[in-house]
Amino acid sequence: MLDFRLYMAQRLSALIMAPLVVGHLAVMIYAVQGGLSAGEILGRTQGSLFWALFYGGFVVAVSVHAAIGLRTVISEWTRLRGGMLNGVAMAIFATLLVMGGRAVLAVTLV
Amino acid sequence: MLDDASIAETDHAADSIAVSVWRGDASGGTWETFTVPRQPSQTVLDIVTWIQQEADPTLTYRFACRVGMCGSCAMMVNDEPRWTCRTHVGRVVKDGAISIAPLRNLPVIKDLATDMDPFFDKWVKAEATHHPSAGRHDDFAAVLPDDEQRVEASAGIECINCAVCYAACDTVAGNPDYLGPAALQRAWTLYNDSRDDAGGAILDAVSAQGGCHSCHSMGSCTHYCPNDLDPMGAIAGLKRATAKRFFRRGRG
Numbered sequence: 001m002l003d004f005r006l007y008m009a010q011r012l013s014a015l016i017m018a019p020l021v022v023g024h025l026a027v028m029i030y031a032v033q034g035g036l037s038a039g040e041i042l043g044r045t046q047g048s049l050f051w052a053l054f055y056g057g058f059v060v061a062v063s064v065h066a067a068i069g070l071r072t073v074i075s076e077w078t079r080l081r082g083g084m085l086n087g088v089a090m091a092i093f094a095t096l097l098v099m100g101g102r103a104v105l106a107v108t109l110v
Numbered sequence: 111m112l113d114d115a116s117i118a119e120t121d122h123a124a125d126s127i128a129v130s131v132w133r134g135d136a137s138g139g140t141w142e143t144f145t146v147p148r149q150p151s152q153t154v155l156d157i158v159t160w161i162q163q164e165a166d167p168t169l170t171y172r173f174a175c176r177v178g179m180c181g182s183c184a185m186m187v188n189d190e191p192r193w194t195c196r197t198h199v200g201r202v203v204k205d206g207a208i209s210i211a212p213l214r215n216l217p218v219i220k221d222l223a224t225d226m227d228p229f230f231d232k233w234v235k236a237e238a239t240h241h242p243s244a245g246r247h248d249d250f251a252a253v254l255p256d257d258e259q260r261v262e263a264s265a266g267i268e269c270i271n272c273a274v275c276y277a278a279c280d281t282v283a284g285n286p287d288y289l290g291p292a293a294l295q296r297a298w299t300l301y302n303d304s305r306d307d308a309g310g311a312i313l314d315a316v317s318a319q320g321g322c323h324s325c326h327s328m329g330s331c332t333h334y335c336p337n338d339l340d341p342m343g344a345i346a347g348l349k350r351a352t353a354k355r356f357f358r359r360g361r362g
Contacts, residue, residue: 007323007349008356072324076284 006068013065020058045107052108059100067093124148124206127199129157131169132211135220141209142166154194154202155183158210158222171222178336181272185222186211191277193336213277215290229273232289237315238296241308251305263302266295266344268337275331275341287320291331291341294322298344301351313352322348 031041045051071089074080080088127148130141144161155173162169173183178196185194187202188209202208216224233239244251253260275291276282282290297316300306316322322345331341 001317003319003321003323004317004352004356008353011353076281 006071010065010068013061013068016057016061017065020054020061023054024058042107047110048108052104055104055108056101059097059104062100063093063096066096126206127157127203128207129161130207130209131158131161131222132209133169133221134218136218139218139221148199152199154185154187154192154197154199154208154210157199157208158185158194169222170220179270181270184213184272184274184277184336186214186277191274191334193272193274196336213273215277215279215282216273224273226273229276229290229292230271233293233296235315236289236293236297236321237308237312238293238300240300240303241306241311243305243307253304257304259302259304262347263299266299266339266341269295269339270337272336274334274336278330278334280328280330281324281326285320285324288324289316289320289322291325291345294325294348295339295341295344297322298347301348313348313355316348317352322352325349 067089070092071085074088075085125148126145129144129146131144133139133142144165146157146160146165149156155176158169158171159173162171171183171185173195174180175182176195178193181193183194184191186192186209187194187197188204189211191213192202194210199208210222212218212222213224216226216229219225255261255264269292271292273292275295279288279291281288294316297312301309301312306312325342325345327342327346329342332339332343335341
């Protein structure tokens, strides 16, 4: 059942990512059109629970989605199986989560 | 794709054809070229038969019905899986040459004959075997052809087990545990058959490691199926059914 649970986790994380990607693109276009400076953008994101949850949620969804996808690619391209394969996937998940989490904290912490 | 007139035109385009045949066994092999006379309405299976009868009686291959019903004679023709008994030479010959090799993704026994055991073992693993819902003393089950589930089942029952889809599948090539299109399509037809009593067991089997969720929907199975079936659609049906059950039960 592990394969099926990973399949569902990857689809559900995609469902979460889709609207967040659209939101992110819309915000980027808005920021560029309005001519906001980096300082002005940080002024709006720092201390904002909304943006912390928006990008925090995106980072979690990406970490889950990408780790499962790469686990499949690695299993088909190499002989890695079982615990080693899951270990590599968990390492990818943790790396993306930590790197993304740090970025979110950097722009949302006061 | 050539139409019938074009095939007739190319039928006598040359007096002979250069046929590269893969010769070997599980430990490896090499290509051997034969010059085979061209004949009207010649099929790829005719070529293989001619080589064995006229040039080299040690050539090993498998066939039975010769009319596209038994699923025995599938081989790689110009690197593509085909049922050789229903493949006209005129459709596949390129510059007067053809290559013929054993089916991909299966162990070779000798020359053009592959070991089909892994293919059929996976049918059993996918629970693609009938689980009767009634005994011999019960009435006949009423099977309505227009019933929505029956239409789904009927769409896949003409599979002749030729393994062309299995040979075409890149997911099978990358993941030896993957059950493959034919076994999963058979599981889908049984899941939709009102006379099968093990829908839950089928969904459990196809949700296990190497099940339907390993499919990347590349579609080679549907593209190459000689009977124009749609195994990729059947696998998508299994994915939908398992996902629906997940949301209904709140678990896998």
